[in-house]
Amino acid sequence: MKGRRGMSGRAVERLRSDSGQVAIEFLGMAPTIIITLVLLWQCVLLGYTYTLAGNAADEAVRAGTATAPGNRSAACRQAGLDKLSDAWRSGAEVGCNTSGGYVTADVDLKVPVLFPGTIDFPITVHGHAGAVEEVTN
Numbered sequence: 001m002k003g004r005r006g007m008s009g010r011a012v013e014r015l016r017s018d019s020g021q022v023a024i025e026f027l028g029m030a031p032t033i034i035i036t037l038v039l040l041w042q043c044v045l046l047g048y049t050y051t052l053a054g055n056a057a058d059e060a061v062r063a064g065t066a067t068a069p070g071n072r073s074a075a076c077r078q079a080g081l082d083k084l085s086d087a088w089r090s091g092a093e094v095g096c097n098t099s100g101g102y103v104t105a106d107v108d109l110k111v112p113v114l115f116p117g118t119i120d121f122p123i124t125v126h127g128h129a130g131a132v133e134e135v136t137n
Contacts, residue, residue: 042113049125050125054127057127057128062079064079064131065103077094084109091110101132102130104128105128105129108126
């Protein structure tokens with residue numbers, strides 16, 4: 001039996017069905033999904049870099065307070081870089097200062113883009129820690 005405009009019933013039914021619609025919608029949404037996942041991963045790397053910077057500053061100031069003032073800068077820098085992986089260590093800056101019996105350590109790390117060790121994001125994360133200088137007899 002022929003339907004409207006000379007089409008068979010099966011052809012009319014096929015035009016009205018929505019098979020393949022999900023595939024078309026997925027293709028349209030795929031770039032949005034991928035961009036969202038990339039941005040979320042970049043946020044994870046940013047947060048992880050903050051964690052690393054804080055921990056490196058803590059380690060640096062701990063080593064700095066337990067070392068004689070003449071060797072403090074080198075010990076501080078070594079301890080600050082010690083637990084960082086190569087991806088974060090390459091652009092890291094570690095420094096210690098002593099003032100009035102109080103030792104502070106500052107660590108600056110660059111945030112990687114997508115994969116640690118490739119290119120760096122134009123954001124630098126700062127970690128800061130302080131502790132009272134240990135008294136040695």
